[in-house]
Every structure is written in structure tokens, then in C-alpha cells.
Amino acid sequence: MSTESVPNERECLRIMREEGCKLSVIQHVCTVKSIAEEMAKRSGADLKLVRAGALLHDVGRSRTQGVMHVAESVRIAEERHLPEELVRIIQRHVAAGLTQKEAKGIGLPEGQYMPETLEEKIVCHADNLVKGQSGMQTLEEALDEIVRRGYPVTAERMRAMHVELSGRCGIDIDEIVRMLRADPPLKGPCAAYTSQKGARP
Secondary structure: OHHOOOHHHHHHHHHHOOOOOOOOHHHHHHHHHHHHHHHHHHHOOHHHHHHHHHOOOOOHHHEEEEEEEEHHHHHHHHHHHOOHHHHHHOOOOEEEEEEHHHHHHOOOOOOOOOOOHHHHHHHHHHHOOOEOOOOEOOOOHHHHHHOOOHHHHHHHHHHHHHHHHHHHHHHOHHHHHHHHHHHOOHHHHHHHHHOOOOOOO
8 A cells, every 4th residue: 555545634624524524523533532542652563554443443423423424434444445444443352352243233334343453442442431422531431431331242352453553653542542641642734724713613
């Protein structure tokens, strides 16, 4: 894959706007990007690919807020002829990955929803560590909610992914979350797009 074919941050935000994503969704993906790019830098992942995956993973929320936003996000990415590696990040970001049986059980089209590459895992896990529009949470905070909602298998997958990625980053991902909580994470194009002046609701 040529990194030249991966949209940059401004291009991703333009896609989100063109598809009609609300300001709250753009704020969410920008927060996910903040965590994901820190993990990418520390782990040696493809930063441009991770950044684009983080910013576009929820583009389908322009059409639906339910779990089918995953399928819609994939459809939009394919319609826009985005690179296959980017489409796979978008498809595999839900929960901490889903088996084909689990995906079928909640109505998703047949496909692979379990993250496999480093970049896929980074975006998936960063998404799990963002609550709502811009709230960042530690692993235990995220697990508490998942377990309370009755998804123990997902919780175990999330914990395993956290341990793996912490090892790849050389630092516990919770420390990255705490660092970003202390320092307003939205800078550059994301800061402009998520300001009331720069982004429409």
C-alpha cells in the first residue's frame, strides 16, 4: 500500500463533514485519534494509516447510530475507494473484535470483524478507551462498563489487547490516557474542526 493513497487528517475530516457527521461524532473520532496516534508513535505502527482509521472509523454514524454503523462505515469507505488496509481498520473497530458468529448474531453482514494487524488493534482499542464525545477512560473504567452491560468475553479480549499493545508501546496504555487527560489533546486540524466556529453540529 502506498501511504500517499491514505487520506491525511484534513482530508479525513472533510470526508466526515461531507458525509454529514454531527459535531459530536467528529469530536469523538478526534479524541480516538489522539490516543491512537500516541500508541502508533510508540509502537512503530503506520502513523498515517492509524490516524486515518481513527478519524474515519465512525463515518457510518452519519447514517445510523446503531451497530450497523460499522457496515455503513465500510460501505462509505468502499464507495470512496479508500485503501483496503484502511477499510479493514474501519470494519474491525467494533467492541474488542467480533467472531463471525457474534457479528452474525447482531445483524452485521458476513465478514471479518476481528482486528489482526497492529494498526487495526490500535484503533479498536483507542475507540474503547473513549467514552462519548471526548471522555478518556482507563482500561479498568472501560471494563467496568463492559462487564456491567453483560459482555465478559469482550472484556477479556479488551484486557488481552491492552496488555499486548502496552507491551508493543513500552508503556501501559493507561499512562498514555492519563497523560492526554492532563494535556488538552485536540490540536491542529481536529481542534479547528471541533470548535463551534470550525464545525457544524
